Amino acid sequence: MTSDTDQFATIEKHRGLRPVKYQFDGFLVDLNGQNVSYNGQQLEVGGRAFDILVALLERSGQVVSQEILISRAWPKLFVEEANLRVNIASLRKLFRENGADTEYIKTVQRRGYLFTEPVEIINQASLLTPTMSNLPKLLSKLIGRESEISSVQELLLKKRFVSITGPGGVGKTSLALNIAKSLDEKIYGNVCFVELALVTRGDFIETALVSSLGISLRGRNAVASMVSHLKEKQTLILLDNCEHVIDDVSFILRKLFREVPQLFLLTTSREAIKVEGEEVFTLGSLKVPPQESDLTAKEITKWPAVQLFMERAISSGYRRELSDDDAKLVAKICESVDGNALAIELAGSRVGQHGIDGTSILINSKKNIQLPGRRDAINRHQSLKAMVEWSFLLLERRDRMVIVRLSIFVGAFTLNAAKKVICDDLLSEDDVELSIASLCDKSLISRSNGVIEGGYRLLITTLRYVSEKLSESGEMQTIEIKHRQYLIAVLARSKNDGYERSFVANNDLADVLGNISASIESSLQDNANKAYVSKLVALTTPVLLRRSMLKECLNWTQQALNCLAADERNTEVELALWEGLAVSVMFTKGNSQQTLESINKGIELARELDSFEAELRLLAGLHIYKSRTGEFQELMGISEQAIRVSDKIHSDYFTAMAEWMMGVAIHLCGDQTLAHEYCEKAMRRSTTETFYLDAFGFDHLSRGLIVLARVLWLRGRPSKAEQVCEEAIRVAESRDYGVALCIALMSTATVSLWSGDISTATIRITRLIKNAKEFSLEPYLAVGVSMRGYLAVLKGDPRVGIEDLRAGLNTLSKEQHRVLSTEFLLVLARALSTVNLGDEALSILEEAHQFSRTQGEQYQFAEVCRVRGMIYQANGEPIEQVEQEYRNALTIAQEQRVLGWELRAATSLAKLLILEKRKREASEILEQTINKFGREVGTLDMKVALELKKSI
Secondary structure, three states: OHHHHHHHHHHHHHHHOOOOOEEEEOOEEEOOOOOOEEOOOEOOOOHHHHHHHHHHHHHHOEEEEEEHHHOOOOOOOOOOHHHHHHHHHHHHHHHHHHOOOOEEEEOOOOHHEEEEEEEEEEEEHOOOOOOOOOOOOOOOOOOOOHHHHHHHHHHHHHOEEEEOOOOOOOOOOHHHHHHHHHHHOOOOOOOOEEOOOOOOHHHHHHHHHHHHHHHOOOOOOHHHHHHHHHHHOOOEEEEEOOHHHHHHHHHHHHHHHHOOOOOEEEEOOOOOOOOOEEEEEOOOOOOOOOOOOOHHHHHOOOOOHHHHHHHHHHOOOOOOOOOOOHHHHHHHHHHOOOOOOHHHHHHHHHHHHHHHHHHHHHHOOOOOOOOOHHHOOOOHHHHHHHHHHHHHHHOOHHHHHHHHHHHHOOOOOEEEHHHHHHOOOOOOOHHHHHHHHHHHOOEEEEEEOOOOOOEEEHHHHHHHHHHHHHHHHOHHHHHHHHHHHHHHHHHHHHHHOOOOOHHHHOOOEOHHHHHHHHHHHHHHHHHOOOOOHHHHHHHHHHHHHOOHHHHHHHHHHHHHHHHHOHHHHHHOOHHHHHHHHHHHHHHHHOOOHHHHOOOOOOHHHHHHHHOOOHHHHHHHHHHHHHHHHHHHHHHHHHHHOOOOHHHHHOOHHHHHHHHHHHHHHHHOOHHHHHHHHHHHHHHHHHHHOOOOHHHHHHHHHHHHHHHHHHHHHHHHHHHHHHHHHHHHHHHHHOOOOOOHHHHHHHHHHHHHHHOOHHHHHHHHHHHHHHHHHHHOOHHHHHHHHHHHHHHHHOOOOOHHHHHHHHHHHHHHHHHHEEEEEEEEHHHHHHHHHOOHHHHHHHHHHHHHHHHHHHOOOOOHHHHHHHHHHHHHHHHOHHHHHHHHHHHHHHHHHHHHOOOOHHHHHHHHHHHHHHOOOHHHHHHHHHHHHHHHOOOOOOEEEEHHHHHHHHHH
């Protein structure tokens, strides 16, 4: 396996990010060759002069002190300033003799020297043309940041974790996006952009990360799921705007950085994250022409800040040729905003309407545009607010109204979505369309075609500002309700389509769940504006469950139930909320009393409303709850209720669901023949085309196939059982749902363990443990650990098996997850007996017997008797007592028609009879049982029985 060092060394070899040449007006300074050329002809320049020139080029546009220049040219030596002046003079002469009409190096009295010409940095990074992942499309190329891109790239590839810090509007996001784009090819397109600007609470950062990474979250530990997801591939995560949730972000990033060695982290924030491994890169302003110099328009327009300003000015309709005086005024405007990229863009976008003089007046008007005063404010948000407010005040009334209303959206949106939410008597659809186009021209809205086709996205600082304006406008409640109604319509359409998992990639919203979350959170925090919120939560609940967003589901359903309007009580809305609460409680808090109460409340309400489908789903949830808690004796009654309800629905799907439930109940209660009949009937009704998950996240086809496989094995058809196991796993895998897959692996691993198929059992148990860890499903992880112990016992390592079985059973007991408790207790008892812990083995056996007897788990009765006989035999109990237990096991298995257990009981009894010199009797018992299997000879039990019969 390639080490991290080797990986980074390979990238380092090819990336070429270190500046290697500087270029200006035909002059080329080659750092590697230590030479200067002009138009391709090499010039004579001394070594000291070359070092001084490079120092000036590195800080072009900045005054470099004499002390710094001397230290570069004469390191660790004391020399007179006259030596520096001589070398400066030689450089000036070199430039003049080669046709330069510009004084490149100017003396700044009592300060040092200034290189006046903008410099182009040449490096290999400019040759890259990578593709993007989910990065938003930038409106224009990044200007004047070549050196910063190279530096951050180099730092990121070496250290893996870089935070770009600096003041608001300086261009942190633009720089980070360009870096991510240039690195996209190097890490095979695995670049994830996460916008945190609208994450108003720290505990929703995990949701934003999971959604952007495309993970279907299962269980309670989002960070663990992200670690598991990211370990498989080299990935760059760009988290934008971390400063308002910095404490919560720091915890997540520290965990990801430590545990995912192939992960690159790039963040933007106004302050450092301050966690282990972080490298901080402080981003300065764009370079501005020196004001004390007498530069021409041609010279001024070579500076990055001016280039950015003029690009925006031309885009706004400005077509005049720039005069020297206008250029100086532009340079002054850029300097007046400290070279802040966002402020420069906003200023430039107004030139088409106000001209350069008018824009200069506006930006310096304290009455109308208070940018200079607000820039020095302590509150970091005020400086950004001032810049956006300056642009906002320049907008006409229509555009102000539009952009303020658009702040209701989270993430990118289309023109269609905007029209449906913000149009009214004051704003027509034509008004909105024209205004959005105008706002795009002014760089207040960004085109986001990379996220959704034809989409738009408010710039972050603009969005923060106009969101405040919406709160102050008196329109907040009206717009929130229209936004909520729009989301309800989107969800209603999705419900009619069966809640496809892809519905969140809605054509009109880049982040449907983000909009829903913002709407719900806002309404739940505002007692005065809860209209439609319960309905929105009710419609969102199935989506949250299908995506395993269980914490959100629990939180929202609880709050929505608490704020139900009078006309929403005893309605489908309340019913959906109880259903969502029941499943979210089950999977987040275990099989608790609250889970049972929520299910029963839902069933009661469903019956009042004659909502038969909801009643059947909730009965299925109750059936699952009782099977998980081991209350098997109650499953028959629940299944009978389900059959009666399904008769009222007249749907093959719901009838099959009820029949599967009955098949499970009868199987656990011991009648495998009748259970087989119900499973076969359900199979004939079920097709993969009619599949959908119920509210409890269970796929009844997959669950039914699992039961059918167990029934087939117990009835003596292990080969067919294995075929059904494979089909059950295939169906579960096709659902892309972690819980369903864990259940399938858990139950099919049991079948392979019964068959003694160590290879297949190992594969399934390993997958079960891996998936349970990935989706943070603690009960299924405990089942996996217990099965690993079962496997160890089967392989002849009882001590290891005992350790895993004890650990798994302990966790399952705490979680009240007892569906396989008897199975594991029996294996543990057998293992304890083999290591001469007979008394403890008997104690464990009696626990298993008591549980199976009191809970109605009759299909295990035969095995309980057989294992008791084995322990008695190992403990040296009287032969008659041992034989009686084996014969009891054989009789029960025959009465229940459970050939799988009958073969085991017959083999154990035959072995005992052989020891007692009763070989003929042993042979007859074995032959009678073996003949019932026909050609089924592939299991370990059958091989042992055949070998034993052959030896008689």
